[in-house]
Amino acid sequence: MGKQKKRLGIFSLTSCDGCQITFLDMDEDFLDLLDNYEVIDFPLIKDGTNLFEEVDIAFVEGTPVNDEEIKTLQKIRKLSKKLVAFGTCATFGGVTAIKDFSDDKIKKEIKKDNEYLNLHDNIKGIGDIVKVDAYIRGCPPTKFEIKNLLQTFLDGKEIEHRKSPVCIECRKNGNPCFLKEGIACMGSITYSGCDSICINNKFPCYGCRGPVEKANADSLFLVLKNKIGMNDKEVKNMFMLYAGTNKRYSNLIKNG
Amino acid sequence: MVKKIQIDYITKIEGHAKLYVKIDEGIVKDVRMEVFEGARLFESLLIGKKYDEVPIITSRICGVCPQAHSIASIDAIEKAFGHVPNKSIETLRELLLIGQIIKSHTLHLYFLALPDFFNKRSVIELAKEQKEVLNLGIRLKKLSNEITTIIGGREIHSITNIPGGFTKAPTDEELTTLQKNIKSSLEDSLEGIKLFSSFSVPDYSNKTEYLYLKKDENPNVKGTVICSDNICNSVEKYADLMNEFVEEYSSAKHVTIGEKSFFVGALSRINQTLIPDDIKKILDKNSILFPSYNPYYNNLAQCIEIHILLQKAKDLIKKIDVGEVFHHKITPKKGKAVSALEAPRGILFHEYSFDDKGYVTKANIITPTTQNLKNMENDIMKILPSLLDKPEEKIKFELEKLIRAYDPCISCSTHFLDVIWE
Numbered sequence: 309m310g311k312q313k314k315r316l317g318i319f320s321l322t323s324c325d326g327c328q329i330t331f332l333d334m335d336e337d338f339l340d341l342l343d344n345y346e347v348i349d350f351p352l353i354k355d356g357t358n359l360f361e362e363v364d365i366a367f368v369e370g371t372p373v374n375d376e377e378i379k380t381l382q383k384i385r386k387l388s389k390k391l392v393a394f395g396t397c398a399t400f401g402g403v404t405a406i407k408d409f410s411d412d413k414i415k416k417e418i419k420k421d422n423e424y425l426n427l428h429d430n431i432k433g434i435g436d437i438v439k440v441d442a443y444i445r446g447c448p449p450t451k452f453e454i455k456n457l458l459q460t461f462l463d464g465k466e467i468e469h470r471k472s473p474v475c476i477e478c479r480k481n482g483n484p485c486f487l488k489e490g491i492a493c494m495g496s497i498t499y500s501g502c503d504s505i506c507i508n509n510k511f512p513c514y515g516c517r518g519p520v521e522k523a524n525a526d527s528l529f530l531v532l533k534n535k536i537g538m539n540d541k542e543v544k545n546m547f548m549l550y551a552g553t554n555k556r557y558s559n560l561i562k563n564g
Numbered sequence: 565m566v567k568k569i570q571i572d573y574i575t576k577i578e579g580h581a582k583l584y585v586k587i588d589e590g591i592v593k594d595v596r597m598e599v600f601e602g603a604r605l606f607e608s609l610l611i612g613k614k615y616d617e618v619p620i621i622t623s624r625i626c627g628v629c630p631q632a633h634s635i636a637s638i639d640a641i642e643k644a645f646g647h648v649p650n651k652s653i654e655t656l657r658e659l660l661l662i663g664q665i666i667k668s669h670t671l672h673l674y675f676l677a678l679p680d681f682f683n684k685r686s687v688i689e690l691a692k693e694q695k696e697v698l699n700l701g702i703r704l705k706k707l708s709n710e711i712t713t714i715i716g717g718r719e720i721h722s723i724t725n726i727p728g729g730f731t732k733a734p735t736d737e738e739l740t741t742l743q744k745n746i747k748s749s750l751e752d753s754l755e756g757i758k759l760f761s762s763f764s765v766p767d768y769s770n771k772t773e774y775l776y777l778k779k780d781e782n783p784n785v786k787g788t789v790i791c792s793d794n795i796c797n798s799v800e801k802y803a804d805l806m807n808e809f810v811e812e813y814s815s816a817k818h819v820t821i822g823e824k825s826f827f828v829g830a831l832s833r834i835n836q837t838l839i840p841d842d843i844k845k846i847l848d849k850n851s852i853l854f855p856s857y858n859p860y861y862n863n864l865a866q867c868i869e870i871h872i873l874l875q876k877a878k879d880l881i882k883k884i885d886v887g888e889v890f891h892h893k894i895t896p897k898k899g900k901a902v903s904a905l906e907a908p909r910g911i912l913f914h915e916y917s918f919d920d921k922g923y924v925t926k927a928n929i930i931t932p933t934t935q936n937l938k939n940m941e942n943d944i945m946k947i948l949p950s951l952l953d954k955p956e957e958k959i960k961f962e963l964e965k966l967i968r969a970y971d972p973c974i975s976c977s978t979h980f981l982d983v984i985w986e
Contacts (some may be wrong), residue, residue: 322603326628333705351573352576402624
């Protein structure tokens with residue numbers, strides 16, 4: 309008898325589905341995974357999805373926006389030995405959470421139309437609702453991190469958290485510094501692992517992976533305002549784009 | 565006797581939807597595609613955002629067609645500010661859009677739709693027995709990812725394409741390699757047409773308005789006129805043509821022309837395209853004729869489109885002068901503009917109003933899937949009577965196959981919210 313395969317579930321809450329597409333874009337590597345993993349649930353590519361079967365590891369993409377999705381998330385948690393918050397929406401709420409930072413005028417409009425949509429007005433990462441065992445950040449996440457996490461899980465090891473910001477990767481890649489050129493960039497406080505892909509492509513970091521543990525968000529906030537010369541609205545918009553729901557950013561957006 | 569058929573989670577489509585059908589004494593009384601994906605209210609969260617953040621945000625409407633959204637945003641922004649991009653930038657954007665359409669089509673055809681035709685539950689099961697066929701799909705998908713990566717910086721959610729141009733230009737070497745790889749994949753795209761034309765589809769036809777975009781009298785992925793056999797309407801006046809409304813059972817909006825449903829997407833575009841002889845030969849062998857108004861043929865139309873767009877990409881690459889590809893500074897001004905392009909699933913509209921500092925004051929986005937939803941429901945209503953003598957599981961399977969042929973993108977369909985600003 310061959311070795312017992314690990315049971316895998318890939319689930320999606322409200323999202324763009326891009327994290328799941330990244331999974332499929334692993335192509336041959338995705339098919340190779342099937343030597344060690346049995347895919348139990350993956351509604352994007354597989355029917356018979358019923359959320360009745362237990363899995364060893366579940367990936368959850370997206371963020372819950374209503375009661376029904378919270379229930380789905382809780383059910384997934386119950387059925388899963390390990391649960392992975394998969395991507396920026398699952399980690400922080402992502403762009404879906406921007407609406408909760410809207411001014412009162414827009415909020416009033418949303419409320420009017422929300423009668424039958426029943427959307428919550430405090431979108432957050434899934435880790436604030438259920439216990440999460442590991443995070444894969446990024447919008448979109450990288451294939452390497454998906455592969456790495458699944459291998460680490462097979463080996464029975466713990467996922468190591470990155471302590472350095474995107475800045476370190478960026479310098480290794482020899483990119484000129486946007487901040488020094490007077491252009492807003494969040495690489496100095498953003499969780500690394502993307503290999504500074506945006507900056508390599510001459511586009512500044514907008515912080516899609518959220519803050520690194522020791523991020524000095526307050527200091528960057530002031531630099532963007534005072535040294536780069538962004539107005540209050542521009543800086544706040546930048547901080548709320550992907551990870552505005554984490555406390556360090558939301559405090560700055562509300563009070564900064 | 566009243567019979568209800570319900571598919572609680574339509575799988576192998578992008579996003580979350582269910583189907584509800586009610587039949588009374590053999591007559592179909594009600595068909596509802598219930599979209600239960602949560603709404604994300606993109607049009608409202610764009611308000612108050614500066615123009616340069618707009619394409620970053622709209623790209624996140626959809627992980628399957630992100631470039632279509634960002635390009636539509638960028639086009640509308642530049643139009644509103646009165647900026648006209650140079651030829652090379654314009655061509656590179658078109659090439660990016662073509663890469664995007666091919667990516668979305670291959671993903672749908674080979675990973676989501678194909679298992680149906682081999683009576684498999686998923687691409688995972690399919691991989692065990694039909695490795696060759698799946699490898700064909702993987703090769704085509706990789707090529708499409710190569711296009712979007714060389715131009716946009718990565719596969720999903722492009723980095724380089726921004727209002728004013730591109731932050732980084734592809735090198736001549738990259739474009740030469742891409743040209744070579746496209747050439748050598750044309751055999752694969754023809755193979756795909758052979759494969760999908762060999763599958764039999766139900767004999768069905770429903771000739772509603774089949775809309776597509778036209779530019780300089782030719783169908784084009786970026787266009788200025790919305791057309792069908794009976795309609796010719798400038799993109800600027802899309803709102804006069806389209807009737808957008810809410811069905812309370814769905815978190816997606818619906819769209820009709822007058823009271824009538826219509827069709828957008830690959831089949832509509834291929835119906836207007838002169839089909840080359842090599843493809844025609846393959847179709848003749850299987851007695852398939854275009855134009856066709858059988859939505860089941862949308863899959864095949866996607867296969868044909870992959871081949872035709874690859875040919876076009878080859879020609880477009882020749883027109884790009886990489887020295888002309890850079891980022892122009894653009895100056896915001898108060899204004900309003902609409903852009904339309906052919907996204908993988910049909911016509912996509914983005915319309916914005918800006919204040920004099922370049923902040924969004926109003927946004928309206930109409931996606932292809934919202935346009936197709938009513939037509940999809942109507943097709944189900946028409947096809948269902950011919951299926952009623954079959955066991956329920958078979959009926960469900962056939963209906964799901966029809967829905968999948970439309971390749972609906974539910975994430976794209978749910979971002980509405982009517983915000984009326986005075």
